[in-house]
Amino acid sequence: MRGKQSSSNPICDGHRDEFGVGYAMQGIGYAMGPGPVLKVEDLRVSFSTRRGVGMAVNGVSFEVKKGETLGLVGESGCGKSTVALSIMKLLPRPPAKFEGGRVLFEGEDLMAMDEEEVRSYRGRHIGMIFQDPMSSLNPVYNINFQVAEPLRIHQGLRGSALVDQVVTLLRRMRIPAPENRARDYPHQFSGGMRQRVVGSIALSCEPELIIADEPTTALDATIQAQYLNLLRELQEDTGVAILLITHDFSVVAKMCHRVAVMYAGTIVETAEVETIFNNPAHPYTQALMAAVPDIAAWKGHLSPIDGSPPSIYETHRGCPFAPRCAVVQDRCREEAPPETQRAKEHGVRCWLHV
Ligand SMILES: Nc1ncnc2c1ncn2[C@@H]1O[C@H](COP(=O)(O)OP(=O)(O)OP(=O)(O)O)[C@@H](O)[C@H]1O
Ligand SMILES: [Mg+2]
Structure with a gap:
């Protein structure tokens, strides 16, 4: 029972209260469907540059169900945007190369389709919202x-x-006086309004899936809260599945049902949002949580993660987090850990849990 759990994490509970709703804890208005809308299986993507061939995405698997928001989190450069752009086949090739795996949208493999077929999915079935509305x-x-x-x-x-329909969509995204403002050009809109226009376009054809890559980073806190509320309302109305990429754990707490934690091109832990905040299993997820500012109990210091993620051009035999891990064992440097299921929705890739 998700709703009965109590949280020790102020970001998780505090922000939910602040926003007025414990979204994931309350469940959602729209019933989650049985089959996933999006299923990514063992996705591998490389970049070839003067520095060599680097695996930016190295065997990523996850799924997003109808009516669900999956958060994809991890440090800068871990491959989140590469995953998002690969799903839509929007990476420039070269330097990007699809090395393997499947991206099943309602059972159809987008990776096996030609450009024209994929184009018929973009916008119509899969909406995209990127960080910079401009x-x-x-x-x-x-x-x-x-x-x-x-x-x-x-x-x-x-x-x-x-x-x-244009006016209806702009009004739904709370653009004031949409009949008149629709004639304006992007530079005549504020940053928050531009992002809401991008949201209107993403939602215009009532897609089954939205991929949102850092959609609120450019927005101030008030506009961000309004924007996220709108997305949530729309999800409750339409059951759209959302893949949400963000650095911001207050956004994760507010929006996500489940979270996939990415490190160096792989997913190291996937779990329901409460588990990620309150009971993370992977040392990387634990370190990420310790680095999140605890505003309610601010003591003036944070625990940053020592070191930095490996370059995609480095090869490593064992767990990619081993050089930075506080509880590293010999085996971690030799062999990459397999994924193990700790509970129904909780997978982790760490030798501590094998
Ligand atoms: N067009 C490209 N050419 C070469 N390397 C690239 C290209 N795009 C991304 N990369 C590399 O792939 C890796 C993953 O990048 P990606 O943009 O997916 O990270 P990210 O997790 O989205 O980071 P951020 O949180 O900063 O947005 C990085 O090492 C990046 O330098
Ligand atoms: Mg990115």
């Missing part, structure tokens, strides 16, 4: 044109039906 919006077209485009292409809307 890079997602085209400065030379007005907002109306950009929100209307996927509706024209994927839903065949024209004329007044199209105009009405």
Whole structure:
């Protein structure tokens, strides 16, 4: 019973209270479906540069169910955006190369499709929200044109039906006076409004999955809270599955049902959000949690993780976290640990738990 658990972590419970809802703990309005919307299996992606061939994503597997938000977290450079962009086949090739694995969207392998087939999924079935709204919006077209485009292409809307739908979508994302503001250009909108426009575009064709890569990093705290509330409401209404990439554990606490923790191109732990906050099993997840600012009980110091993640161009035999791990054993340097299931939704890749 998730709702009965108490939390010792102030970020987890405190922020939920602050935002008014213990989202994941309360469950969600929309029933989670039995099969995953997205299933990533043993995904491997490399980059070839002058420095050599580096494995940026090295055997990543996870799934996201209908109505669920999966958080993908980990230090900078661990491969989160590479995973997100690979799913949509949006990485530049070269330098990127798909080395293996499957990305099943409702059972269909996107990796086995040609560009034209994948394009029919982008926007229509899979919406994307990236960190910098300016890079997602085209400065030379007005907002109306950009929100209307996927509706024209994927839903065949024209004329007044199209105009009405654009206004409805902008209103749903709380853009004030959308009938008039739709004629504006991106530079005439604030950063928060631009991000909400990107959200409107991502949601325009009622996709089954949204991939959001650091969607709120550029927003101030108030706009961020509003934006996340909107995403959550929309998920409750439509059951959209969300893959949410973030560095911010207050965003994780507010939004996510489950969390996958990534380190050096692999997922080292996957668990329900309460477990990640209150009972993490992998030494890396424990170290990440110790590095999260505890605002409620601020004592003036944090515990950063010593050292830095390995370069993708380095090869290592054992666990990639071994050089920084406080509880490292000889075996960790020799052999990579397999994934073990600690509980139904709790997988961990560490010799301590084999
Ligand atoms: N186009 C590229 N060419 C070469 N290397 C790349 C390219 N894109 C990413 N990389 C490398 O792949 C690794 C993973 O990068 P990625 O952007 O996926 O990390 P991330 O987890 O999203 O980091 P952040 O939290 O900073 O956004 C990094 O070592 C990065 O330098
Ligand atoms: Mg990134």
